[in-house]
Amino acid sequence: MKNKPTVGEILQAKGVSRRGFLKYCATTASLLALPPAMIPRIAKAIESARRPSVIWLSFQECTGCTESLTRSAAPTVEGLIFDAISLDYHHTLQAASGDQAEAARHAAMEENEGGYLVLVDGSIPMGNPGFSTIAGISNYDMLMETVAGAAAVVSIGTCAAFGGIPGANPNPTGAVSVGDLVKDKPIINVPGCPPIPMVMTAVLTQFLTFGQLPEVDKYGRPLAFFGQTIHDRCYRRPFYEQGKFANTFDDEGAKAGWCLYKLGCKGPTTYNACATVKWNQGTSFPIESGHPCLGCSEPDFWDKGGFYEPLSTGNFGSGAKVAGAAAAGVALGAVAAVAGRRRQAKYTKEA
């Protein structure tokens, strides 16, 4: 680890100027919801950080999470963070296969004992080890062997975080989440189907910058991104307050861009950052494109009733309960905002 180059050295070797680096640090602060006053500290920390080893395990998954993260072909500012890590094992991306691939995983584990990160996408089948194997090793055995010497585990996507679609009723493979199996390591959940790429890189950046994982909510999700509901941050929220709803996908309300609550939007009960970070190069997010939020970053989202059924008629019971849930969402959002400011104040104080 000591012989590995620092991130500053890597960036310098790539010809990144100090201005470019400051630009990177500014966008990093923005990603982590940290105050701009933190930029100098972030710059100092990243410059001297050494390249961490990352082992990425893919189990019962569709590769959508990897696709979300790696879709960009050219280097991006946030992509730099992946230049700054040593991705020592990833089925889809690595050139090696078979014994050589497994040897790379073991070598990374031995060389970085106690200091490497394990990223997991996909759930783990417990019904029968043969449901999903890699190089003849069951997903369970590979997970437990790999996390034994890890500093922390990051569950990428709803399948790894909560069981996801493989774990949906009737769960034919007995799929479970990483957190159901790993009990003695810090676990960060970055759910979403897929997760927002910038959230994944932000978690890694936080680890790289501060040597610690971010503050999390009760489901192990980083508060900086999952502290408020989609509904709290939705630009269509004023229409909800005014009682202006789309009732069908082609009525006047839909054309006017009114609230999609009655078309099944799960925004009031879904915690994620889509409404501000957005998708497709910051173009929009599902609601902005006229489709209700499916709630894909919440546990058991696939089994919570119809996607196009209003929350008030789904598994949430009566309309009164939903009104309560929405109000609670607002209150939680306010609490999260206060917590976020406290977090910012804490980091500013430490800087």
Place this chain on the structure above:
Amino acid sequence: MTSIDNIGVQVQAVHGNVRPILNEVLHALDKLIDNNETTIIDLAGLPFGPGELDVLEETLGKGELSAQLDALGSSRIQETTYPGVWWIEHRNAHDEVVGRYLEITRIPEILSSQDADICAGRVSLGEQFE
């Protein structure tokens, strides 16, 4: 139909963020005048509706000075019609916006030549004489 703009959907405008941000800028200008204190407003964390950012940008307008930075993608540093209020937009190599800020200051830090770059440039120029 030639583009998505031809779809007959007229989204009702929601511009609830513009006035509060302008108010924040006003207070930031007071801090700059009274205490020489810089304020940076990170626009990425705000839930802007379609077109709302454009309204904010149009309201602030373009002032006398504009600079283009080319480092890890382009960046636009534009003084608005209100001196001391700068619109800063960072893009990556794909020309995607990765950061957008309002900086209320006399001169944005990123415009200054940086010590590390000055030193590297000094070495590079010195090599011309070896």
